[in-house]
Amino acid sequence: MASLAASIDFSERSVRRARLGSGLIMFVFISLHFSNHALGLISVSAADEGRRLFTALWRNPLGTLALYGAIFTHLALVLRSIYIRRSLVMPKGETAQILLGLAIPLLLIDHVIGTRIARALFHYRDDYETIVRQLWINVPGNGLRQVIALVVVWVHGCIGLHYWLRYRPWYQNIVAPLLAVAILVPVLAILGFIEMGRTIAEPAYEGMVDTGRYEANLNTRYLTDPAAQAEIAMIRVGLYGSFATALLGVVAARGVRRWRERVDQITVRYQSGESIQVPRGFSVLEASRLAGIPHYSVCGGKGQCSTCRVQILDQYEDLPAPDKLELSTLKRINAAADVRLACQLHPNHDITVVPLLVAAAETALPANTQETSPGREREIVVLFCDIRNFTTLTETRLPFDIVFLLNRYFALVGNAVEKAGGRIDKFIGDGAMALFGIGSSPEQACRQALVAAASIARDIEKLSDELSEELSLPLRIAIGIHTGPAVVGTLGYGRVRSTTAIGDTVNVASRLETAAKEFDVALVISEPVAALAGIELTGIESREISVRGRALPLKVYMIPRDKAAGLPEGSA
Template identity: 80%
Template sequence: MASVAAGSSIFSERSIRRARLGSGLVMFAFVLLHFSNHALGLISVTAAEEGRRLFTALWRNPVGTLLLYGAILTHIALVMRSIYVRRSLVMPKGELAQIVLGLAIPILLIDHVVGTRVVSALYGYRDNYETVVRTLWITAPGNGLRQVVALVVVWFHACIGLHYWLRYRTWYSNIQASLLVVAILLPVLAILGFIEMGRTIAEPAYEGIANVGRYEANLNSRYMKDPQAVAQVTMIRTGLYGSFAGALFLVFAARTHRRWKERADQITVHYQGGELVRVPRGSTVLEASRLGGIPHYSVCGGKGQCSTCRVQVLSNLDALPAPDRMEQSTLKRINAAPDVRLACQLRPTHDVTVVPLLLRAAEAALPINTQETAPGREREIAVLFCDIRDFTALTEDRLPFDIVFLLNRYFALVGNAVEKAGGRVDKFIGDGAMALFGIGTSPEEACRQALTAAASIARDIQKLSEELSDELSMPLRIAIGIHTGPAVVGTLGFGRARSTTAIGDMVNVASRLEAAAKEFEVALVVSEPVAALAGADMRGIESREISVRGRALPLKVYVIPRDKAIELLEGQT
């Protein structure tokens, strides 16, 4: 009960993570609009200035100001906290890049913020595009280059954060390419807009058409004339730099102090392979693995949003802290055993022995020019299994080369049917094949594609049988099973023998339905969920309930002869 209450507290890890995400999204909206405003400079300085008026109306009112600067302070504070709570700074390159870029942003932007927003609010300095671009392009081009670097750093930091947040959404992969185009174009257009405005303002002819009074108003402002105002702005700038540097120093000082205190209060994490890692009490098992250089999957970066870092606890299970609500939710989703915990969330208070359940190959052990296998992500897909019935009897009196010829013809028609329907051939095993549908589409579309492919296979097998009737001792007959449900889709294998495949209970059920098609002497057995999602008309088609190993309740299926299966193709088209 205590852990659940903690999990629902406003100061729980989930709440803190949401606050960091929310503040980041507010800043991303600001950056997105600001860069879009810069891009208007490709049209003209006047167009950019008109856009700036709308931009400042949105962000320089009391509500916008409070929202923006509240988000900035919240985000910085939570980033500092995340650095402090980490027991080890050993982390994947993507996380490290995000943190380093994030810490560079205040250093790059404090001068710009003081020179625009602060002096505008305090002294009425007009920080319009004409003034700012003139300063950055003509008066201090070094500062202009610095702002271009800041623009790129801010954008990359934001895009990395968005990618980590969205990458497990099923719809994200469908629009990822389009978002990448936007992510590349927007900063490029913003930089080109700045360059075009700079070149325009630097032209001697521009002085003739510009309102010189705008410049004179700034030159005569208190900020430019009053040494006391200049000193005050310098003090503000120094204070902001000092505050940020001081906060960073305090975080690392606190980490150092904690480390010295924890040297006398450490535990040992034992691994099944015999490795021992000594870590301060309160460290997570994932941090222990990283600190000890032990390969350990963590696709979500240790945020508890996936189960790839899960471990089986072999000792002191009862002495471990109870999982919080977030960890409980993830473990329940995968039907984890009681002795399975998430390494990124488990903070043992005593010595413990664990076994990572998803093993990761050390990068040094991988062949050159290969990539590490990916643990995958969960998707709602449809799986099709097909097999030639009585294949042994068909080929027992055939020469090996004849069998190879027959299998290649069969594999060609299966692969063609699957790919035309929009699916992906997973593997060929003997005279059997497995195909996946729905990796990049909805479950409904996946089921329709699978039925279309099945009907095409049934039709083409009949044509192939008629074509080779003089060569075969009996007609070719196909058995197909189709089922749908959640499965983990990922790239598995080693070296060059790697492929995208699916793992899960629904894959086993689909294989069982293919075997049922042989038992029922029909071409196709389809589970009821497939028919329902596809919207297929199953009137007049026999239905049965079959028992599937590992399922408590029987599964309703449709038993479809070859002719009816071919009719399905006509109905789908």
């Protein structure tokens, strides 16, 4: 069973990699092709000079094999993915990507015939002057069709690229410039085509270039010989017919499978009372989508996240064992034996499930709100700080004086965190929580958090000296810092929404801030923070403290006030 699961996992991974690799080859091709179109903004001759380099890259035997191998591989795998889907109910983004992908062959077959195939069979010169003249002057309807094809191809490729990159930690840092490029490339390509069309349509253009080559091109067999026209017509019918046959074959195969599965169905029940009958072989996620039951699946049902996980309420021992991909995800989140990924679980009998991350139905949300994001897991650093003995400090002060003091305190904490490169998550009473590492490496985030802590310690001392005559006790700070994985997402309701972090890392950081008070020090950091930051801690006391929810004690470093204020000077 284990070897079978491993082979299946390897097969699916290989299929995904083949689809991604073929898609990337085609995306490189269209990026270079559209950039070549954009040279038309300079001149027709500039575009043709760029075309020579472009064709040298893609019309040699190796380039041809790579391009057309990628096209047929990608198309075959797309049709396969449509067939293996047990339900065609899917998120809008995936639907758009599939529909745009299926429209591409219909929009581009004639263009391929009129360029690559005509040149290969009849030595038709498919340079920019000839093709733009055909599309802009002779048959402008085909020109409009090519503009639509350009946009469809580009949008389809960008959606696929986004789905591939969206969970990379660095992607959010470059998504804005990538969006600008994604908009500029097709716009410049279309403007280049328009500029070349207007230039060629000018009467003066005929006197500026050697039109004899163009006239000779018009007399090729491709345009004049009825036998050649019949051959081209047969190729056109063959290509359109092959694509239509493949697509109809997938639809027919799905129909046959559905007819056979009608007699072999199971029932998926939900703790809320809903239930749905689906053919055996459907995943729990597909059953939820088919029933219209909101169900999170941030990775799109590929087993690469745990947001779709469900708890099985009955006979989970009899279910198919998780494959390698699902098992690795379940181990990562320390899931119990009765917890499975809905996208990977294909039950073989009736089951009752409870989605562990409950998604709100879109129609149930009031106006001007949106569904809360389940977030993504990141390696971050969490800093908690708090004023010690705050109740004693403020019990005899007027409310407006307390507000003044808190605002001064919040300002210095917020300034220290932002200057160090972090972000304030929230203020709670006289406490604050800050996050580091959302857009940087864990090592850099640890150093940033320590810089912020030192700055807070120094500024609190200055504020305490400034207000010494008004305060019954000097201001003293307690700070805790820990690093590790946490889910970072947008939480809240309506307009009261903010990006925050949840998870064990946050709880441990809060516990370290409490430990700073217990041991009468300004700063407590965990051993992972010290190791990643690379700071010198000679002479700093270390302890092992227990943290609720953790089986083993955690080694921490107790840093007194005087050393906390000068900490960055000793950092690596």
